[in-house]
Amino acid sequence: MYSMTGYGMGIASNDTYSIKVEMKSVNNRYCDIAIKLPKNLLSIEDKIKRIVKQNVNRGKIDVFINVDYINSKNVKIDINxxxxxxxxxxxxxxxxxxxxxxxxxxxxxxxxxxVIVSKSEEENTDEYFLLIEEALNQALKGFLGMREIEGENLKKDFEEKISKVYEISEAIKLRAPIALKENTEKLRSTISQNIDAENLDLARLTTEVAIMADKLSIDEEITRIFLHLEQFNDIINLKGAVGRKLDFLIQELNREVNTIGSKTGDIEILKNVVDLKSEIEKIREQVQNIE
The missing domain is CATH 1.20.5 (Single alpha-helices involved in coiled-coils or other helix-helix interfaces)
Known part of the structure; x- marks a missing residue:
């Protein structure tokens, strides 16, 4: 798992010039690569971009390429x-x-x-590209290493937050059958008080209460929450780009928690629902940093 933020630098040189490549990235839903290099090297921009794309899946990546001439004999100064x-x-x-x-x-x-233009007497883009590729690979190594380290830090943070979500979900799971029983008894009592005892159909009353109690049950939502949490823990241990998968799971978690909040009137469960939503939002914010 990798973070979408990172930085890397590489330098390569020969007898004529030295090339420095720097790259940095920030969060982005897609893979957006911008290459900034001297105008005389624009023809190899796509080659550079392809190398970066082979190593990066998401993020806004800026690549800066600077050329310094070492041997002045090979440089021509001209006037326009x-x-x-x-x-x-x-x-x-x-x-x-x-x-x-x-x-x-x-x-x-x-x-x-x-007005004043400096250029190499022999413009050889192949020679430039070989040096750029060497420096770029150095930069990529540092860049990806930083993203991996940051990804590990985010993973630890996820594990702490998911542990908290587990804890709150367990509290809801323990409270759910008690709350359901209390709600069922209240429902049965309310219906009985409002129906003429002489015309009371006990069998029908029992059936109606069972149907309504089933609608108030949050067992399925709780089960799905735990399944999503297990999936989340599995995914953060995978290599490669997992940000979109995590983002989808967070949406599913939110959906289940919102359903629980709408189905129950139990004060204790509702307090836990608020805490759950708070913790899930913290996780969602961090997921935006994952490639």
Whole structure:
């Protein structure tokens, strides 16, 4: 079981350049991967994304790739003269439009985006990709390791909370037959008091009470709660993406608890229902962090 939050970093280099890959993730219902890398490497973005997808199932993942040139002999600095001239003309136009008497300096132009361009004399995307893949695998190792550690911490937290849910559910289970018996007796008494004794059909009264008592029974809901809790404990011990399964189980648990609350009028059980809903909500919030 893995958390959806994590961070990893990797560095790989050769005689020409050094590549640093950083990746981080936060919660997301789907697998949303964003790759940020130099424009000259956009052609290999899909390859990088495929590698990440092979290792991650859910979460919003940001991957940052930075290239530093080590050997300056292999780097060419170039000027986009046409773009520089366009920037200059625009700056002059602004000067005239606002009646400014500002001097346009070289600094004003060369700091504009795209005027000065640095690139390797031999752009070899295959060579880039080999280094990126090496650094990415390092980053993934740390990234997945952090997600696994956080997943183990969440697992321990789940176990504590599920133990509390078990405890409250056991209290409801013990109280249920007592409450049902009390409700049945009250129901029988109420019906008897409101029916003419001379016209009382005892057999029919017994049948009606049994039917209504069955409707008030919460045995099935309690049984399903314990089944869901067993499933939950099994799932948190599995490897891989289990967040959606856990989310579904939490919905089912809530459904059973709400049904119990609607079927019973017993004060003690209703107090336990409130406590159960509180604990289940805490679990639901944590489940949102699971891949």
């Amino acid at each position: 003269s046409a773009l520089a001239e366009e920037y200059y003309n625009v700056l002059r136009k602004l000067n005239d439009q606002f009646n400014l008497d500002s001097e346009i300096t070289l600094r004003d132009i060369y700091l504009m985006q795209g």
